[in-house]
Amino acid sequence: xxxxxxxxxxxxxxxxxxxxxxxxxxxxxxxxxxxxxxxxxxxxxxxxxxxxxxxxxxxxxxxxxxxxxxxxxxxxxxxxxxxxxxxxxxxxxxxxxxxxxxxxxxxxxxxxxxxxxxxxxxxxxxxxxxxxxxxxxxxxxxxxxxxxxxxxxxxxxxxxxxxxxxxxxxxxxxxxxxxxxxxxxxxxxxxxxxxxxxxxxxxxxxxxxxxxxxxxxxxx
Ligand code: MG
Ligand code: ZN
Numbered sequence: 001x002x003x004x005x006x007x008x009x010x011x012x013x014x015x016x017x018x019x020x021x022x023x024x025x026x027x028x029x030x031x032x033x034x035x036x037x038x039x040x041x042x043x044x045x046x047x048x049x050x051x052x053x054x055x056x057x058x059x060x061x062x063x064x065x066x067x068x069x070x071x072x073x074x075x076x077x078x079x080x081x082x083x084x085x086x087x088x089x090x091x092x093x094x095x096x097x098x099x100x101x102x103x104x105x106x107x108x109x110x111x112x113x114x115x116x117x118x119x120x121x122x123x124x125x126x127x128x129x130x131x132x133x134x135x136x137x138x139x140x141x142x143x144x145x146x147x148x149x150x151x152x153x154x155x156x157x158x159x160x161x162x163x164x165x166x167x168x169x170x171x172x173x174x175x176x177x178x179x180x181x182x183x184x185x186x187x188x189x190x191x192x193x194x195x196x197x198x199x200x201x202x203x204x205x206x207x208x209x210x211x212x213x214x215x216x217x218x219x220x
Contacts, residue, residue, distance in 0.1 A: 014128055017096035021103060021131025028108035030061075031217030032116055033210070034130055036154060037138035038147075039120030042164040044072040045197035046138055046206070047115050051079050053207035054113075058214060061111040063102045065094040065119045072117065082106055093125040094118050100131075113214050122151040133217040140165040141174045148182035156186045160193065160209055167196040 011019070025032050037043050044064070051060055062083040064073040073085035084102040086094060099116065106114070116132060118125040126135065137158040139147045142165060148155040155161065161183050163176065180192050191209060195202030 014096045018129035018131045030111045030114050031214045032114040032132040033134045034116045034132035035136045036118045036125045038122050041138045041140040042197050043117045049197045049203045058112045061106050061114045063116045092121045093128050095128045122154050126154040126157045134159045134213050138162045141168045145175045145179035158190045160191050163194040166194045167199050
């Protein structure tokens, strides 16, 4: 008898809860976007720009993930958009149970899109499903153009890559073509959008991506 190996995919406990989160979001018609980046890349700034660009077209909600503090959530709350702060208490990534508890406190029936700011870290956030439909990686010019080479996993998983702080390019030895090439070697499909949350340059193209992602996420 030939030996037959049966390989069964067993969902981790985290992935099971992530699937429940996703079902809950789908049922409410909410498309969740997981925003990952290193600390200081501009995740919160991108969320604030997204709110400013789209608040008349989409009903937005936000989950702010941080190891500690609520400063980012306070900045988002000032816009009037529903926001929940998750403090991970030291954990360097969000996980599905944390997001599940945050969903309990958000008005899901009144939202079209949920922006989830993950903890600032380019390594493990991509290893924990949350219930999101889309994954965004933000990489900023001051971090250097070599980040996709150093952290290939997260760039491989990305549905879209945002280059932030392009206004600083004249002052730094940052080669955008090298960055783009490195992303493309890992990820054939993800659009690469260069922008500045400071000046607003390029934000319109990002907003267009979000609108399309919400429509596609709902199967419209
Ligand atoms: Mg932040
Ligand atoms: Zn972690």
